[in-house]
Amino acid sequence: MALTELFEKDVMELERDGILFSSLGKLVAWGRSKSLWPATFGLACCAIEMMQSTNPRNDMARYGSEVFRASPRQADVMIVAGRLSKKMAPVMRRVYEQMPDPKWVISMGACASSGGMFNNYAIVQNVDSVVPVDVYVPGCPPRPESLLYAVLQLQKKVQGKAFDQQGVELPMVEGWHRP
Amino acid sequence: MSAQGEAPEGGPTERTPLVTEMVEALAPLGATPRDRLGQTHLTLPAASIREAVRSCRSAGFDQLSDVMGIDWLEFPRHQGPRFTVVYNLYAIGANERLMLRVEVDDGERVPSITPQWRAASFMERETYDLYGIEFEGHPDLRKLITPEDMEGHALRKDFPIGETPTLFNDGRFLDPASFRAGMLGRDPGLTGWKGGTRKGVRSDEEHRHHDASRAVPTDRGGEGSGS
């Protein structure tokens, strides 16, 4: 970045001729964010809305999530769609560990984010206690448009362009340093 | 509430032919009928449930709808064993429904009908999982829907629902059970509201959850079935 400030005029000339400047980190982040392939982890009602977000009306594929990979080894993002029961929690942890770095998690719906309307012995009250969550999506179930917005927010987070509520820029998430 | 040939709930019932036939046929096995809102329930001793189901099935009740348990621990003025297992039978041809009931205490076992009727397999396993009622002779009696490492039987009345208290923005930690206690009429809870005209249980009464045979006095006359 400092380099382009020094050579501002030359950079503008070169860009007019079709040569773009970036850093490797930004390019890689751009590539990663524009092709986030989700792993199928639909649990309950939110899974139906997740399926609906791939239908022609709300098309998630145009944002890069071309296919939902069944095998976690080929997926980038895990969309936890639905209520996570305590019996399923170790299974989810194992699926998360099978995903290669960098990986992200979207917690879709009220039940995944906070236990939702099920405050009882059977449901994990926040998926964050099992896997680290990047984006929470409220709703019961969230509309497909909400899920698409969440995917776009995740893309911004991956690129390092995400801001929190106070307007402070959030650090870019690098997948391989996460626990 | 334990059916010992008491008056029908919800008014007199006209029994359908196949059900009437079964009421008579199962009487030698110790079956006592009671009608609840138009549905006939037959209470049987646990030992005769296999024979009863066999004769119902050969009489025409060819669909087993459900096998379920009921825990009477917190039911007001309940006398008798703690659990009831209800067998929900339906005759497709005759379009009639019959409920068989078996009353057992904690620790007693019920003969399983799975060897003769495969439909009961999951149903009895679920009843065992949620209530702890053991079915003798079930080929594979183990937990069905709760986690393997969870101990206890989830739907028993003394098993806690396991609510996480809610932390409000202003720093208060509120326990949802105390919110609702006033509505159940059990104790005043946080608000002091005593639950109003809840029938059956007085609101300022103490409850011992492990004491199944409470004789609960009440000063409301005419408390019984129906409203």
Added chain:
Amino acid sequence: MSQGAPTRMRPEDRATVLREERHGDFETKHMRINVGPQHPATHGVLRLVVDLDGERIATLSPRIGYLHTGFEKTMEHRPYQQGVTYSNRMDYLHGFGHDLAYVLSVEKLMDARIPDRAQRIRVILTELNRIASHLMFFGTGILDMGALTPFFYCMRERERILDIFELVCGVRMNYGYFRVGGLGRDVPDEFDDAVRSFVRDFPAAMRQYRRLFEKNPIFVNRTRGVGVMSREVALDVGLTGPAARASGVNLDFRKAAPYSGYEQYDFEVPVFEEGDANARFMIRMLEMEQSLRIVQQALDALEPGPIRDPDRRISLPPREELETSMEAVIFHFKLVTEGFHPPIGEVYVPTESARGELGYYLVSDGGSMPYRIKVRVPSLINLQALEPTCIGGLFADMVVNIATLDPVLGDVDK
């Protein structure tokens, strides 16, 4: 999260070689493999432990409970009127079916009289939801067999139905629209046009689906003769719903024990004799046609009127009365703070959901919360039919059999 010890595979989950046999020069092994709970070919988190003899299934054991939510226990701690928020999240594909079964049980206990308009709107919404559920069945069932296109076509029609639901209830799924005593609010004026235009356009869509897969040789070869179940076996495992009717069990509770005004409508119940996967598929196509007929008739018979039982024990009094009558204020207060109290009793009302017999067995102790709710869910009992259909068949046929039995795991695990 801290980096803890990696989760280890449990011994019983490993693919195990069970038994080795020698047949002449061939040595065969039985393998035990684990299917699920996270698997694209299952309708949710269903786990099967399968013993395979080559490609043939020797034994099959469903392990469920990965979506256990404790609905019954939770509903015991909520007032009756709040039960409708829980009931539709069990079988989220036919949510109105569960809502209807629940409110019918409570209304039978309270001896409530539901006005005609409320009953007809309930029937219209439940049947539209049945069509939506069957559309999802077709989409995902054929997706499991590898065809991607019918999924998108079925979703297109499903979006139209969900638009109608959004018009009425405000949500596409997990409605809170039915109430004990009637409906939450009246339908808007656009409801009539929206449903009529859907009814007009849907037969063309169904013809399109038939063209897509009914005579497709791959579909026919994968479903005809697969997973045959006779009537005796279907009754022995307790199967109900379209899968049972495809095996010759002539049972539909909309005809046998009519509720909510179903006796007024003229519709047929298709019953097939073959009992194979193809029958289980095509019977739902015919059921969609019949549901459309019911919707048309109910819509034609819809007349203006009240939508709630005016009984003060159940429904709130109209707002104008609160200004004049002290009694109305007391009723309003009691209903809002603690809810209504059904009399002591037990009741069971069987209904027909898209998957089979659905009923809520309700035990009331006179309080404002149910004492015991047992949901007789069709999907849990229908899963018992997996063993007779899959054992002896190929592994790939197991996928088809699961799809045609149409379990919804929220329904199974409650």
